[in-house]
Amino acid sequence: xxxxxxxxxxxxxxxxxxxxxxxxxxxxxxxxxxxxxxxxxxxxxxxxxxxxxxxxxxxxxxxxxxxxxxxxxxxxxxxxxxxxxxxxxxxxxxxxxxxxxxxxxxxxxxxxxxxxxxxxxxxxxxxxxxxxxxxxxxxxxxxxxxxxxxxxxxxxxxxxxxxxxxxxxxxxxxxxxxxxxxxxxxxxxxxxxxxxxxxxxxxxxxxxxxxxxxxxxxxxxxxxxxxxxxxxxxxx
Numbered sequence: 001x002x003x004x005x006x007x008x009x010x011x012x013x014x015x016x017x018x019x020x021x022x023x024x025x026x027x028x029x030x031x032x033x034x035x036x037x038x039x040x041x042x043x044x045x046x047x048x049x050x051x052x053x054x055x056x057x058x059x060x061x062x063x064x065x066x067x068x069x070x071x072x073x074x075x076x077x078x079x080x081x082x083x084x085x086x087x088x089x090x091x092x093x094x095x096x097x098x099x100x101x102x103x104x105x106x107x108x109x110x111x112x113x114x115x116x117x118x119x120x121x122x123x124x125x126x127x128x129x130x131x132x133x134x135x136x137x138x139x140x141x142x143x144x145x146x147x148x149x150x151x152x153x154x155x156x157x158x159x160x161x162x163x164x165x166x167x168x169x170x171x172x173x174x175x176x177x178x179x180x181x182x183x184x185x186x187x188x189x190x191x192x193x194x195x196x197x198x199x200x201x202x203x204x205x206x207x208x209x210x211x212x213x214x215x216x217x218x219x220x221x222x223x224x225x226x227x228x229x230x231x232x233x234x235x236x
Contacts (some may be wrong), residue, residue: 011204012039012062012075017071019057021229022193031057033227042206043170044107045197046215049224058179058224059208063175064092068219093121096173097166101181103158105165108187111137112146112158113114115165122169129186140194163194167203174198177208192217 019032021079032054039045049055050084060066061073064080067088072162073080076095083091105114116133121226124132137146140160150158159179180188195205215221222232 009040010038011041012037012074012206013072013074013151014038014061015072016073017058017061017068017073019054019061019066019118020069023069030043030070031227032061035229037222038227039204039206042199042202044199044205044207044218046218046221047105047224048215048221050210050211052223054210054227055224057227058205059175059177062173063096064088064096064208083103090113092130093118093169095171096175097163099159099162099166099179101174101178103150103155103162103182105161105225107150110149111142111153111161111164114150114161115168118165118168122154132168133164134158136168137161139167140164141199156190157184159183159187160194160225163191163198167198172202172204174203175208176205178210179207180209180211180214188214 010160012033014037017037018030018055020183021027021029021031034124035058046057047058055201057066061068062075067081075091078091080088080091082163100119106117109117112133116129116137117133119129124213134143137143140163142157142160145153145157150161153161179227180191195207196217199205209215218220
């Protein structure tokens with residue numbers, strides 16, 4: 001089933017997207033089949049599905065961490081299949097911010113240094129890196145925690161640092177994989193409210209989750225099952 005009509009304003013667009021692992025062998029697995037999806041700039045969408053449904057494969061393709069076996073993926077209008085590995089890495093750096101359940105912060109670095117780190121790969125001068133990192137921490141409500149290491153922060157604060165880091169290169173897309181999975185309910189609600197605020201600032205938020213209560217915060221929910229996009233529901 002189609003997840004949306006092709007649209008020139010789409011920041012994420014897939015056409016008949018497919019992914020096969022170990023093709024032509026006894027171990028062949030069809031992980032994705034004919035996925036059609038269109039997500040406009042500034043949308044907040046959720047992708048749900050049980051383990052093995054294909055949602056993680058789809059996330060990896062959307063995040064330019066893998067390439068499809070068939071079909072087309074346009075990331076902010078760019079055909080990802082036309083890029084080599086280095087060009088994909090640059091696209092990933094410039095277009096997509098990642099937020100994970102496990103935070104993935106470096107323990108020996110302060111919050112400020114963790115947030116600033118991705119700009120080092122973009123050759124941003126150190127003074128500008130630190131200034132922008134502080135501004136990013138201010139934006140997620142952590143202006144007073146810049147010098148703290150991850151072990152000195154609560155789970156919710158660590159996730160806010162991770163979100164600030166994901167946004168530091170000002171990507172149009174924020175890809176969040178189970179971002180509230182390690183948090184208590186109240187803290188999770190605060191993180192979801194932060195995503196809504198980022199959406200209002202014209203970020204496109206794609207939330208991967210197995211939890212329907214979390215998905216209900218999104219404007220639309222895509223449901224993956226057996227490698228296919230079966231349903232598109234309205235969020236609460």
